[in-house]
Amino acid sequence: MSFLVITYICILPLSQDIYKAPDIPFSFSCPSSEMTIEDSEHKASTTVNQETDPITYRFGSFEPISEDSNPPVSETLNNPILNLVSTTISSAYSIFKAFLSGQKSFYLFSVAVVLLFFSFFTDLSLLLASFISSKSKISPLRSPSQKPNMKSNSNGFSIFNLDRKDLIIMTTMVIGASTFIFRKLILNNSKAAENKTPAPQPETELELESQVESTPVIDLDRSIPDNMKLKNKNIAIFYGSQTGTAEDLANRLSRSLQNDFGAFPFVIDPEDFDVESLSRIPSNYHVILILSTTGEGEPTDNMLKWYKKLIPTEDHLNADFSSLKLPNFHVPEDLEISSDYVFDKDLPLKNLHFSAFGLGNTTYENFNVHVKQVSKRLVSLGAQLIGPLGLGDDDDDVDYDFSKWKDAAAPLIAQKIDSFTATSSDKSFISDWIVSEITNTEEYDSSKFNTLRNSTTENESQLQPSQINVDNRNPWGSVVCVAKQLCHPENERQTAHVEFDISDSSISYTTGDHVAVWPINSDIHVDALIQLLNVNKDQVVKAVPNPESTNSNPFQYSYSTYEGILTHYMDVTSTISQDNLKQVLLPNVSSQPGQEFINKLINDKSFYTSNVTTPTTTPAELLQQLISIETELNVPADKKFVLSFDVLLSLLPRLSPRFYSISSSSVESPDSISTTVVALQYKSTKNQNRYGVASNYLNAIVDATTKKSTITKETISSLTKFDPPYHTLEKVVADSLFKKADIRVPIFVRKSAFKLPSDPSIPIVMVGPGTGLAPFRAFIRERAFMINTNDEKVGPTVLFFGNRYESKDYLYKEELESTFETLSKSSSESKLFTAFSRDTDQKVYVQNRIMENSELVYKLLFEMNGYFYICGDGSRMAVDVAKALIDVAKAHNKSDSSPTDLVESLKKTGRYQEDIWF
Numbered sequence: 001m002s003f004l005v006i007t008y009i010c011i012l013p014l015s016q017d018i019y020k021a022p023d024i025p026f027s028f029s030c031p032s033s034e035m036t037i038e039d040s041e042h043k044a045s046t047t048v049n050q051e052t053d054p055i056t057y058r059f060g061s062f063e064p065i066s067e068d069s070n071p072p073v074s075e076t077l078n079n080p081i082l083n084l085v086s087t088t089i090s091s092a093y094s095i096f097k098a099f100l101s102g103q104k105s106f107y108l109f110s111v112a113v114v115l116l117f118f119s120f121f122t123d124l125s126l127l128l129a130s131f132i133s134s135k136s137k138i139s140p141l142r143s144p145s146q147k148p149n150m151k152s153n154s155n156g157f158s159i160f161n162l163d164r165k166d167l168i169i170m171t172t173m174v175i176g177a178s179t180f181i182f183r184k185l186i187l188n189n190s191k192a193a194e195n196k197t198p199a200p201q202p203e204t205e206l207e208l209e210s211q212v213e214s215t216p217v218i219d220l221d222r223s224i225p226d227n228m229k230l231k232n233k234n235i236a237i238f239y240g241s242q243t244g245t246a247e248d249l250a251n252r253l254s255r256s257l258q259n260d261f262g263a264f265p266f267v268i269d270p271e272d273f274d275v276e277s278l279s280r281i282p283s284n285y286h287v288i289l290i291l292s293t294t295g296e297g298e299p300t301d302n303m304l305k306w307y308k309k310l311i312p313t314e315d316h317l318n319a320d321f322s323s324l325k326l327p328n329f330h331v332p333e334d335l336e337i338s339s340d341y342v343f344d345k346d347l348p349l350k351n352l353h354f355s356a357f358g359l360g361n362t363t364y365e366n367f368n369v370h371v372k373q374v375s376k377r378l379v380s381l382g383a384q385l386i387g388p389l390g391l392g393d394d395d396d397d398v399d400y401d402f403s404k405w406k407d408a409a410a411p412l413i414a415q416k417i418d419s420f421t422a423t424s425s426d427k428s429f430i431s432d433w434i435v436s437e438i439t440n441t442e443e444y445d446s447s448k449f450n451t452l453r454n455s456t457t458e459n460e461s462q463l464q465p466s467q468i469n470v471d472n473r474n475p476w477g478s479v480v481c482v483a484k485q486l487c488h489p490e491n492e493r494q495t496a497h498v499e500f501d502i503s504d505s506s507i508s509y510t511t512g513d514h515v516a517v518w519p520i521n522s523d524i525h526v527d528a529l530i531q532l533l534n535v536n537k538d539q540v541v542k543a544v545p546n547p548e549s550t551n552s553n554p555f556q557y558s559y560s561t562y563e564g565i566l567t568h569y570m571d572v573t574s575t576i577s578q579d580n581l582k583q584v585l586l587p588n589v590s591s592q593p594g595q596e597f598i599n600k601l602i603n604d605k606s607f608y609t610s611n612v613t614t615p616t617t618t619p620a621e622l623l624q625q626l627i628s629i630e631t632e633l634n635v636p637a638d639k640k641f642v643l644s645f646d647v648l649l650s651l652l653p654r655l656s657p658r659f660y661s662i663s664s665s666s667v668e669s670p671d672s673i674s675t676t677v678v679a680l681q682y683k684s685t686k687n688q689n690r691y692g693v694a695s696n697y698l699n700a701i702v703d704a705t706t707k708k709s710t711i712t713k714e715t716i717s718s719l720t721k722f723d724p725p726y727h728t729l730e731k732v733v734a735d736s737l738f739k740k741a742d743i744r745v746p747i748f749v750r751k752s753a754f755k756l757p758s759d760p761s762i763p764i765v766m767v768g769p770g771t772g773l774a775p776f777r778a779f780i781r782e783r784a785f786m787i788n789t790n791d792e793k794v795g796p797t798v799l800f801f802g803n804r805y806e807s808k809d810y811l812y813k814e815e816l817e818s819t820f821e822t823l824s825k826s827s828s829e830s831k832l833f834t835a836f837s838r839d840t841d842q843k844v845y846v847q848n849r850i851m852e853n854s855e856l857v858y859k860l861l862f863e864m865n866g867y868f869y870i871c872g873d874g875s876r877m878a879v880d881v882a883k884a885l886i887d888v889a890k891a892h893n894k895s896d897s898s899p900t901d902l903v904e905s906l907k908k909t910g911r912y913q914e915d916i917w918f
């Protein structure tokens, strides 16, 4: 009895600290001293220490590995009461463990707690009864010598001679055991009820994953050599791409290797293949990596899994490869690809031959580190790098860097795979898509039109929205719940505040993250191409990947319309590359003047630059130039260039998402994500208007929703094009207005390392002019929310914001000022400083305001160990602000360190964070 009481008292306090692992011993087999698991509900990473939290988790699950993970129960517990006690403990523990594994299955835990309380108080009352009955010589408990019989006992509570306490304990036990057995079902339901089922999200933090598999299981669909063999390919080109550039280069390289060298390449996404299968690639095959660096020297989302397996440490840029755990490389027993294959377990990639080109930007501190690290790691595992390691610089001319690298590497690659140089007759054009017009409308499912999701809708239709996985390949069509203009209508640049509802999706985010937004193209560009194609834009077409093509697939669904494909999937504004002019357009131009024009663009760099790059000539404009030349020079009709849809699809890269800093706080607004986006527009060197695709789309949504109530079907056609004339209102409101649906925009969240200090009392200094304000709006709202709701002690919070005119583009003016009123209640040093550059004769910028308030900045950063944040333009603003900070240190330095060292120490300790763009 007292054991029961003690047990209950021991178990109950656990409920007050629900995130602590139980102190009950488990089997443990984590190979490293620390492993990181992801809190699947909050997406925050939690470090589990081997010594303190000895639990082994299976990959992707929160179940301890041990089959029998109940606490050990002694074999000698034959006494029925003790058995009941032990079973009760294990049931209680099972419930508790199910609770832990489900994160917040509050209902489940409540059941356990109520039952335990009930049981505990019953015990107490029985004790009391025992005490009373001892007076009258009647024991409420059976004596050990009593034999169970089938009749009712004296108090009538049990047919097995059990008393009321036994019944309660047994009920607890049965409920506990059933809960444990059916825990998955229960947890799934409770998560669905919470409307937030955690679905796998793209992981962007470099967390160390534990690798518990001991024998590699080869999944042939995900094995690189098996796919190469099956598809008759000898070069696998992988791309690590965040915004599509690397993917485009990979496609261009592939065409060139096929056309110019007679090779058999194919372009593939590392996400679809297992890095462990690299060890089974024989030396007569070749691997090419085209990898961009993103974030602060990080891999792109689609390279993350490979990277975490190749370099499994958080300090990945300074990793000592010799001490790293190896991926579970496949052993090539069953592979009959090459007879000269020798497997060396110390150098598992000895047979692998690869080439690599990186995309980066020299203005970033970690220039091209991703491709450098991956290449070094592969070499450390025995792989051989063929040709130079190419390093493209986005700040200069990536295309030039790429073609220089290609000229050096491609012949070596061709030689290695025993390829031959193709003759001109081999250089035929192979389209990426086979397109056919569909007349029988019953053949297609219109619900699949214009969706960017890759997952099969059949499976997804069984799921709740909150259970559907969202990632970079499967964005979520979120409803726009708020859209408003932040600037004065007369301001030359419009800035939109657009909020996306994520309440019924599996998306979650933390303050400081980025959101990827898929725009739709303006019908100005789409219409121009439709005219060149000379087709009915609403014609339903079927586009299936050409099995002969070497390129990656831009979209999943085969049915759409001409307009649908060009609006939602293809990049119709970026300039056509010289590679594509050569590989795609030239083979389809038969007139001599046409060929001369294209050849000049291909071979004369300055002609290409002045005609295409500098004026940012759109594909439609360039194709129109070609047609005009042919018309002017009287090319006969049968020789004239006719644009076909499959040629066009092969010429254009796919439409990529744009990333924006999230301007809402996840603590304050977990169910919505907001963005703050300035509409990008400029004049080309040929004086044409140019508009940023996504930023103008989001601004058009604001305009559309503002005017929505006054738009009718009759008036919509009379509405002129949106000013700036980019997206038409028809396009944006059409769905919402006529199909009575909301405006939905495909999005997904990318985690970022740009984060507030976990302790809100730590001072922060933020510099965010223009839309660089976005993440800081989230930061200050979160801190003010903490004061308002929890009365938390929030430290000094300083923001430097700037724009052009106070009267026209002071973004979130009232909101910022009232938020700072709240912040200053907690700290009198919390201040908002503004700089409006065009309001005064002499221009004032944020760096001037920093210098004017240098004493405060110095105190918060260098005396109170605060955090410093910059967000916005990286090419000039971030550089000037960095210089200003050194000047601040110079002006007030009381320490022995130099001003530069002081700023460096901020960087080294993670207290200098940048979220910048170029």
Ligand SMILES: Cc1cc2nc3c(=O)[nH]c(=O)nc-3n(C[C@H](O)[C@H](O)[C@H](O)COP(=O)(O)O)c2cc1C
Pocket: 240, 241, 242, 243, 244, 245, 246, 247, 292, 293, 294, 295, 296, 297, 298, 300, 359, 360, 361, 362, 364, 365, 366, 367, 368, 369, 394, 398
């Ligand atoms: C948010 C962001 C972060 C970046 N971080 C780095 C970096 O740390 N180092 C680097 O060399 N380049 C960096 N870059 C530059 C990209 O690598 C470069 O723009 C590249 O062309 C993008 O290729 P993608 O379109 O295939 O993703 C960054 C670009 C962006 C947009």
